[in-house]
Amino acid sequence: MTSPDTAAGIRLELHHRALGDMTSGKPKRLVRALEYQAEDLSPEAAEYATEADFLSVLRVAHSTDPLVEVWRKPLTRWDHNENVAWSTHPPRTDGRRADVYTLLGVSDETRKLLDDLVPVSKAASAVVISSEHTPWYIPQALQGRPWYWPAYRKLLTEKGWPEEVVAGLDEATDRVVERLADPTAPEAYQSKGLVVGYVQSGKTANFAGVIAKAVDAGYRLVIVLGGTLNMLRAQTQRRLDMELVGRENILRGASEYESDYADDPAWSQGKFTAFGALPSSLGAFDIHRMTSRDDDYQSLLRGIVALEYDKQEPGLPLYDPRNLHRTAARLMVVKKNKQVLNKLVKDLRKIKTPLSEIPVLIVDDESDEASVNTSDLAKPNAERTAINQKISELLQMLPRAQYVGYTATPFANVFVDPSDAQDIFPKDFIISLPRPYEYMGARDFHDLDADLSDTERTYENSNEMAHVRSIVVEDDEDDTCLERAMDMFVLTAAMKLYREDKGALGDRYFQHHTMLIHESVRQDVHRELLGRVTRLWWNAGYLGPTGRERLRNLFDTDIAPVSAVRADGQAVPASFEELAPYIGPAAIRIGGDDKPIIVVNGDKDIETGEADFDKRSIWKILIGGQKLARGFTVEGLTVSYFRRRAGNASTLMQMGRWFGFRKGYRDLVRLYLGRQETVGRKEIDLYEGFEAICRDEEAFRAELAQYSVTVDGRPQITPDKVPPLVSQHIPWLKPTSPNKMYNSRLVTLRSPGQWQEPTAYPAKVSDLRHNTNLWTPVLESLSTEPVQLSHVFPQEGVTHRYAAFTGRLDAEEFLDLVSRVRWGAPSQFAPHLDYLREITTDGPAQVDDWVVLAPQHAQPNRRIRIGATGRVYSYFARDRRRDPLFGAISDMKHRSAAKRIAGGLPSSGDATVESLVAPRRGVLVLYPIVESVHRAGLTDGDALDPNRIVMAFGFVAPASARSDDGRVLRFTTVDSSQEGVAIIDTTAPGATGRP
Template sequence: MTIRSTDDLLLQLHNAALSDMHTSRPKKLVRALVYQAEDLSSEAEELATEDVLRDALEKARSTDQLVELWRKKLTDWDFAPHPTWSNSPERTEIRRADIYELLGLSDETRKLLDDLIPVSRVEAPVVITDEFTPWYTPQSQQGRPWYWPSYRSYLEQKGWAPEAVAGLDVATDAVVERLADPTQSAAYQSKGLVVGYVQSGKTANFSGVIAKAVDAGYRLIIVLGGTLNMLRAQTQRRLDMELVGRENILRGASEFESDYADDPAWSQGKFVTFGALPSALGAFDIVRLTTRDDDYKSLLQGITALEFEKREPALPLYDPHNLHRSSARLMVVKKNKTVLGKLVKDLKKIKTPLAEIPVLIIDDESDEASVNTSDLAKPDAERTAINQKISELLRMLPRSQYVGYTATPFANVFVDPSDAEDIFPKDFIVSLPRPEGYMGARDFHDLDSPIPDEHRTVANSNELAHVRNITVDDEAGEDDICLQRAMDMFVLTAAMKLYREEQGGLGDRYFQHHTMLIHESVRTEVHRELLGKVTQLWWNAGYMGPRGHERLRDLFDSDIAPVSAVRADGYAVPPSYGDLARYVGPAVNRIGGDDNPIIVVNGDKDIETGEADFDKRSIWKILIGGQKLARGFTVEGLTVSYFRRRAGNASTLMQMGRWFGFREGYRDLVRLFLGRAETMGAKEIDLYAAFEAICLDEENFRAELKQYATTVDGKPQMTPAQVPPLVSQHLPWLKPTSPNKMYNARLVELHSPGQWQEPTAYPTKAVDLRHNTQLWTPVLETLPPTVTSLAYHFPAEGGRAAITHRFDALVGRLDPVELLDIVHEVRWGAPSQFAPNLAYLDAITAGASQEVDDWLLIAPQHSKRGQRLTLGTTGRTFAWFGRERRRGPLFGAISEPKHRAVPLRIAGALADSGDPATENLVAPRRGAVIVYPVVEGKHRSDIPDDGRLATEKVVMAFSFVAPATARRADGRLLRFTTIDSAKEGQAIIDTP
């Protein structure tokens, strides 16, 4: 028996033993090995010991197949949510110890496994799925895994942390296992959606999915790489360099014949290599049908490149005897009607029956162009061009799997679920975790910060640290002062990067790219004007003279120094501008030494001043662009953004956020210059507030997915078709996506035990406002007159200082039925917003088993005198709060962050407050209601000295927290309706 056959047999034996535990707890390993060996051979019986495993692990590398097998299984167990066999938290050493104990492994074997496969600390992806039959198991992988181990090894050599690689492994498994088995006889089309963050590494995820899919048997990979050539080329290069490899690219040609011959990474050996063509090494090749420079073109000579070879002609291609010996085909295709039309035409000509080809379609930026925007319910309606071609591909290729990737998923989840030819993610939605080191929308905002505005500093406020306002000079009518300041910041941060390179602490890294992006419009005439303005500002800036140094010194002292002092994360910071000044000259030379400091990227050959070819050269430039830089394309080294572009929906606006991404070594230097007050039509909007609203929409969507991803009795409590009601909208004018991509969906009941709920759609009609005020006033009058001081003490944690939320309030008790009567009578500007909450309150109050004993009514009061309203007939006064509506009936946030912890504690959602007064109010099955008399800005000057404001000028707002114990017995959290065209427009209601 050769060494190779021993390794193969050992792998086969452990495959069988671990696969047998796929749906169960870990079992005694040796017993499982012995049991499986009986069905294999006498040689296998000799290998069925822990000693043999230990010897193999001592010699193994992290990418060996045996280690890969164990990594997958251990990671599955590490990540398993609430398993019956362990009470330990997932992804902890305690959980891993439980696994080892159940497997019966010795301390020596445990240590070897821990060294090769550390416990992953990354957050698991959230998966909303329909039921599926598991097939992607070690025993199902008939072909030898090749491209995934290679890709994994590449990422490790690239410097990815083991936890990040393990997280990618888990996340890609979550996608691949929900595709159809490529070898099954019955064709099935799985459609899914993967939701990442803008500029957060989605390409790495779909590269991993492609690697695992081709290893499993998918033989035609079609990547829809955006709508622009530069994005398609960027995606092609990434896949070629990290996955396809040199040998598959060259296919016998010389090094100088490669389409990457002029790419520095090619000559520096950064493209993955196998040593020979994979087919010569017992694997299979990947044949490229597109290159970096060439999109898909009509194939000639019988289009043989698309023909699939069969070793057994009598068997279909998907039979394992053929499938694992056939080369895979890969193409990265622009979402363009003409290009996709050529592909469709060629596929119709090939001899290989299309029904036999396992196909994977990856749609990058799947909410752009791919979604049908025509209302097919209308007579004679036709699909939009790109959607029509994608639908045609899906119809022609019955074994095709469609996986969309996007950071803005709202358009995709609003697709009609019953349109069989469309791209609705009927089978799964995977929400990827926020990557370690990622700088996203949250990092530029202070969402739910408990720190009052007056106490915020660059140390505790993301906005103060990274965001700078663009203000227009009223006399000049232009924003030259702000633009000059942004350019000064660009030069200053360039000098800071050179300083850090010289000071060390970056390891082997250096700052290859340093860029500033100016994004004001998609119109080329605006870019032309901007080019002239920025060019003039640059050459008149005087960076080498005393005038320029004086500006830079002021900017360093007022901005860079205080921010970097508290946010540099250990990277070097010069003690003074004098220590940085000598780096300014070299920085200016790197940016403009070629007399071309600006690159215009907009497709207009008359004014384009260069190419944003980050792959070919180091770029330290100011970029001016529009749509070509607004979606998908990665702007490397982006440090300063100057943004005044408007958009009418959240998806479009969020995709313009090129300042999101990984900023290792210069996170503290990132600055966003943002136009705060902009005119859109007849409206004046706040772009910063718009991005904050988008961030809240996105965070809510992800939180909702996570909450409802847990299965109930082994079945999903929510399927992808039921996702649309979870999409929120914080600004009425800023729709989640464009209106022609939205379909009707309505939430019916939202269970929220122990969660803060804050309706904001209050009426605008005087009669309704008067009604609500008169409804709540008698309740407020029943409150004891003595103010109670309430507090919640958050202990120090993870580098965060201890914080105390304290406020004064009037506190009383409400009977559950009394509260229910009130909220049933409340009038709304948009009743559908509160309807799901009302259904829940009905269920826990008047249902078969009452789940709330009482409610604590809390009316926060200001600690200082003033802002008092006289309500009712008794002459009592109550604090009022100034709030504004965003637009329409909706307010923004009404509650104050410091008011939330105490009610959450009273409802049992938080641990002990550390405050005796608060703890005295805690009781089982108790909820909390917080009432806010609100006066809008237009009425504040109407408040008389005695505080008796007309009741129709008061908005009686409230929030509530239901008892944390008020849960449905079956664990479900949602009931909803959604419109399904297959049901003739009738609402489909999911009832308990």
């Protein structure tokens, strides 16, 4: 009689083989596939080649059981595959999954059980921009037994991760690993890629999954570049040790008390993953740590043997599967420090194992910091910056090394010169991770899509009203806002204790509760700030009537109204009296040890404690600068007091420590932000800065998503064509440091059905007059009475409504007009003009005419007379953000009707708008702008000289106006490898193949 273990092994192998034959194509009849594989496997295998046997396992299976794991990958792939011939349903839908089951020929009970164990992930999937690659990471091609990925997946499930989230991580990590080189391939190939996440969004979970899958596939040296600070490196090391490496690999026969985690509560509580024995004794392979929580990489000297790889078959190279899958992996988490990396480079040069045989994975956390070369190599005697030089050395000496950078601020990486073969440009792939489940990011603090007036905004519909509070400081002695932020910190602490007591969290509790004060990177400022905050704390009177009265007022005016509409089922006190008993315990928990404040800045004289969230529960106020500005996770962060300025988007975004996961207290998060800060002679708005970054980031991700769709199986663009997708919304905030910018020029931008809004209008009097005179006949041809236009968005409960004069232009007349417009920076509109010419005259005409709209204000003010007829039109008060660029010109509500008329949106629900809809029709929206210098003294209905008017416009091309080949971009780019050749035309699709 077959033992249960033997039966399980046969069943696993049978299903693995059957599904492996299907993975690269469509699903096939399951029982027939099982029977076919059973004939080759063993005589007793036929007993398990039935659906009845499969059902017997599914009825008692858990989501992490081995047989379910075998099924998870093919089901997920079939769910996610784009443009398949065997299903008419879109990816990630119940309909697509039903088609899979029909092709498999399985019963209703099997379908239901599989849906329960492997639910359809309907979340957005990762977006991939990639060069062509040879598929190798598919079940039937893999050798060796998957070990670390199934264990990691199981750990996440046991930690309470929703199954859909784990499935999304599985799919996203596949997208990375499949674009690395096959570690067993005879020919070495070095893949370089970039993974773009969100600030504080769990990128570590993704690269831990990538490492797990990579070592299972055969990568045997993993180098994690863990930031530039010891605390960040240690945090990353602990996370990988706990969730991936496991207890047995950490101890390696030593006692529990000899572990470097002996003082870590999670170690004694059994939260580190465990295998039951060393993986090598269970038929898998071990992971040898070359670094520990407290120790970065050290020169090995005589211990260099620790880096040696033993070959079971000495006559074969290490990458041969007969050696590779019987060899331990090495893992090191290394700080981005020149001296540390130099030790590693020197040690690798000493080992006997040929470096050309070792499959290596380099994971670069926060890859836009320190890793990017900032020296202009075109200058004589220029050298790479130190960290970039060491990474370059590693890549040169390890020909089988794969480089994967991780960052939430990718602009510096995509601006790297793609022709520099020694650098880290992501030549093979850029992957944009989806926004994580329950993540609270920049969008959640801004009202990006809401077209609401100040009077319409409420705590329920406005993120800004709910979470953002302005810092208004009259003078250097004014601590009113800081005191209010500290009061909010104590009040939200009491709210957390209240929720714990009411049991709404189940068996969970709030281990950490923190406030971050970030005003400067300078240690002398931190010293002064420590004194101020300490004084405020001890004078706050939280246990007395004065403090209680302030908290009562703050609860009634802030906490109560916000939580009433945003608590998402969490307990909310009916009154301050119900919360009051928790205020004393909250204040004592924060300051009962007489140390309510932790300074984290490297100054040993004033550092008041250790921000080690792994070793203890922390309910404290944190003061810091650079140490807390990138990568390091501030756990339990609820109140942020932020006045720090930055000159580029990457730096400012990384300071947003208030982004992250706020389960159970999302409604309590508050951001106190310096709204008007003086930089030089300019007043800047930090809130505006973060909003601009958010728009830049979302535009970048949207562009990647659009261009990730392949055409005839080939990519529309490859990573070296990505730089033109990076935008800049406000003048004082560049995408990244100027010395990291890479030049590229966009030739054609095809935008069917999408709103486009050029902003580079001229300032010269003659050019302004020319443009105004050019557009005046069009304005005069419009309807004499405005019509009401609206567009209803039922799901959002929003209606965009406005009045506009209307008219029409034929296609060639519109092209003639925009061809004659003068610009302050012609290169900005040139890609649009090339597209408009293409769809009008350069090929088969794809546009018949253009509807013209001139939006009019609801109130009879802000009107000017334009032209000889004396007609009056609404003008728009706009100013240039940076000469010659304006910021946003249009109002959000104007865009939806225009997009609907051009076919870019479904029915508007408005009869007037629908009457304007026609195939092959575009929309032009005109905006007479009066800048502030000309608005002084202007009264309603005044005539204005044409040279004082900026005639701006936005447009939407017909949604049907697409290129024959489906491509949306045409580029030229400056290629540094082509000396003396400034522009290289890359209109042809082209893609770099690889083994």
